[in-house]
Amino acid sequence: MTQTFRWTSACLGLAGLVVALATGPAARAASIPEHRLEITLSGDEYLVEEHLVVRIASEGDVATWSRIPVHLMEGDELVESLAEVVGADGRGVRKVARREFEKVESPGQVLHSSDKAFLVPFHGLAVGEQIRWRCKTRRRPLFPATEVPLSHAAVQDNLRVRVSGVPFRWHLRGGGDALRVAASPEEGGALEIVGEGVPDLDLPPWSPPASSAAPALLLTWGREVDWDGVGTWYRKLIGGLPAAGPEVAAKARELVAGNEDPRQRLEALVDFVKSKVRYEAVEIGVGGWVPSPSGEVLGRGWGDCKDKSELLVQLMAEAGIPGHLALLRAGFGQRIEPGFPSPFQFNHAIVAVPASAVASSEGDPVGGDYLFIDPTSERGGVRWLTPASQGRHALVVGAEASRLVMTPERPADEGRSLRVVGTIDEAGDLVGRVEYRLQGSRALAWIRDLRERSLDRTLEDLQDVVHFVAPGGEVMKAGYKELDSAVPSLGLVAEIRVGAAVRGEAGRRWLRLGSLGSLPGSRELEDRDGVPVALSPGFSRTEWRLTLPAGWCPPRPEDEEAANALGRVTSRAAPAEGGTLVVERETRVDQSWVEEDSLPALTDLAVAENRFAKRRVRLECPEPAVSGSGI
Template identity: 25%
Template sequence: MKNKLTLFLLVQLVLAGTVRADEYPSFTIPKGLLKYANSVIRKQETILEIHSEKKVTIREHFVLTVLNEAGSKYAYWSETYDKMSSIDKIEGNLYNAMGQKIRSLKKSEITDLPVQGAGQMIVDDRFKYHSFEHREYPYTIEYISETTNNQTMFLPGWSPIRGRGMAVENSSFVIISDPVYTYRTKTWNISGKGISTSNGKKKTEKWEVTQLSAVPSEYGAPPIHEVAPYISLGASTFKLGNFKGDMSTWEDFGKFIKTLIDGQDELPEEEKQKVKAIAAACKTDREKVDKLYRYMQSKTHYVGIQLGVGGWVPFPAKYVASKGYGDCKALSNYMVAVLKEVGIKSYYVLIRAGKDERDIPVDFPSSPFNHVICAVPLGKDTTWLECTSQTTAPGYMGSFTGNRHALLITENGGVLVKTPKYDKTANQYHSRIEAILNKEGQLSITANNRYKAMLGDDLHHFVHSNSNEEKQKVLQRSLDLPQYTIRGFDYKETPGDIPVIDEQLSITADHYAQLTGKRLFIVPNVLNKWEHKLTADTNRLFDIILNEEKIEIDTVRISLPEGYKIERDLKVNQLNTPFGSYEVSTQIQNNTVLYIRRLELSKGRFPAKMYNELLLFYEKIYNADRAKLVFVKEEA
């Protein structure tokens, strides 16, 4: 592919002598930028002008050459707006490989839609979007836009490299502000400070990068912000609607949030009596928390309500009590109010939620949060409550909000705290399988599988989001068996700070074992085979980050037909590596196979030079999980 692209660009260079080239011909891209690149930013100019605490203008000029289909995912323009922001200008052009304009953007081609999300019902956020949808590579797009934000709580950052496979010829970021206005910056992978100038009326700070190579896609590579230039921007003092705040410190920012939630935690008299009655029947504060949390789950459901400043101000607890719904802010505020009514102190907590979301920069106070939860200190422990879920166990955060920093809003302002971490002592899977193999090779399986902590997160969603009929359909197509029928299934959940899900499956797997002449071949690992296979890479650039940590223990007992003896057992497999360990063993006695497998994965950061060791570890597990026992029919 690379050779074809190089040849194409050479042909274009020859043709350039006879065909007029415009400003962005693709053949002028420096050869060194083509390595790993699917697209190249030719020019990116972002000018952020802070007029006051209530008005910010962002002007951007963005030119991108798309080299192949993989690069087209960045060939678009989009912007959100609401009652506190506006899109004032958008222009666009499409160029061919020679840099000649094909056509310009028409206003009628811009998509303008409301922002939608899971559970959203009432929002005023909208977004505009456009893509030329061109498919003759290489081609170049150009967008020139201007937007206005009527608040300074959120200031846009600068990320010259927007994703992997993107190179940069030139990108700059300029901040223009009043000389006395203060803001803060945090930089990653940028040496030195921006260039500052002032004419007395305005001060200007500028950063610029040139000739940045693309970041390749590598398994387990650090997130893009760790390896590419990035600037976060935060106001010191700011305004959001009629509210004024300060985020110079986390404590100050917490004081601002407190002004938004003060007075919102009053319950109706009837509701007060209900929650007091529930608490009166409990013996401990933890029991009260659990029972009142379950009460909240039973009478409320999540609905997104985000209108203007309302995206940060919760609806009052009285509103939730009467309506039975609210967003994360409203429901968490309601939970705080309920616990307050029975004499239990709890806190409103801001957090950055999402299974794959990175943690907030703890040394840079800002507003990177997208979710609110509730924290209840009880002695030396804290019980965490996810108030938007009607099924999550009290005290459990899981992969959505676990193991990250959050901002707890106290009477004195914000305090950074850490949510629970779930390591391999918590994340465990235990499986016990009893199976009977008949003489036709059909395997009848009874499986009892136990999932703990984050290993049960997806299963919890599966159990609560599907009818029995839908569960049957999903199970019938999702198991790693060649041909099988689900005869029955059942799920039982045990709530707690470390929740447990017990799964029972009854399965018939036709032709599971291979019968060839006198021999019988069978894979003793019935349901839990390793799936990861990596590609060899001798030019690995970045460290390896492994985030999964867990322990799996499988015990499988298979009864064989009469008259077979072992001809080839499994090789002894015992692997101990920095990435984890793996061990399997078999015992064969009285026509019964006992297979025991133990896999332990460790979380950590490892140097790039260890990549092929990881590849070998995964490969050995993959092969061992598919290894076959061979039996031979005994002579009569």
């Protein structure tokens, strides 16, 4: 199972998605005057007939559409195809022969040895011409379900989708007014969906990925199943896996030797799988779903998400700790349709441990009575669940029954804090020390960077952070240290100098102290046409502790907060002992997915964050008291 969701729908397979992601908005002047999909469902397969016409309107379109990728899963078959270019005058047809198709290793996403991909080349493509692509594919999924993307890399003037065959269930996600159901199978007959002016995949900023936000048609057929039925299907699929061999049992005994506490045993096993078994995404045959035998994974020292998860479950079993594989859809802004059971909505495997079996405590990533562990990351203990797996529907595959539960969101474990301690001289220059601490996934990203590239590159990143909160600031003599914590943590320190940090004259001095941000700008939340906003739960804290020259006026006190169900933004400024100015700001995001009806609340937080970051801190002396005599 890969970290990348893969479409398994029309003849183009990944084409619509990949082409859209490979180009920017400026290149998308093309239009699709006609796009037809005919899907015929049968017992263990389905047939897709597709007809696509693309009108080339700019040089950017030429680069975008000169090659169309086609992706086939194992068992799929390209039955027939027709690729041609029609001249601007409507004549001069140039056909692309099947032998000209170019085999590639990957159509823009993860491709494994069991899959096939090739590019359909349209050589000599010019502005004003049209691409015509017709194909018929036979798809043989492991489970009778599929997801058909209904957006493309260009605006579709005329989209027609027809689904027929054996009885099926369907769900139309998104599309708004651009899509309508012209005929429903409940009325007898086929499902027909019609689209006019269907927008392209150029989603607004801060959107979930197209695989979760773009319009799509979900289909499943055959015997109706619930999520427990999906779990039963998966148990049968992996039922041939051998039990833990002697090498796995011996390793479990070695790791927990002398320790009878279940929690400490679990910590030791998790640490081993995370740090000693390398993560590699590999699929062979049905290997996209079936883990490798645990003894094989242990022996070679590497595996993908399901391999590492299955190894951990078997090590736990040898140590007397129950555990289950859990399937979910990982990644920023990803989510499933919980009312439409299908395994193809998942792309990742982790481990679920009954919380009661290991005496879970406050702060553990517990949801639905399970403690969730993602063994793919190389850092972090039992207490830390990677953000890509937080706040997701997870199918816990039990030995006898399976159920869909929500993994928790842990914003307190994810974030960054910047602390500047320094002195302001009479000229208004700042000299001091900056401490930058990262926690959770941000820390893990920086730790990997430090391992894979020079320290100078990482220090350049630190310089960028300082410039964001203190334009013109200079970082010198920097260093770093990975911190010992159950959550990945990294601390960076450096000397800092900011010229003319304080402006103005005596009695009217001011300074602008920036802060780290976490939210989109308010304008980015406008005109989204129903597209949700995807956020990264966590915190961003900034603290300035500056000693002022003797005799300078103290800061004007400030204590403001904007808070709602989505998070909180605070700003505080106050004098401290010894002529010190203290400014503290924090943004905390508590939710990862914001629907249209919650955008006003998010806008309130975004406006407050921006206002606080741009606010001047004023140094003002109190007005002298006026004394007088009464009569």
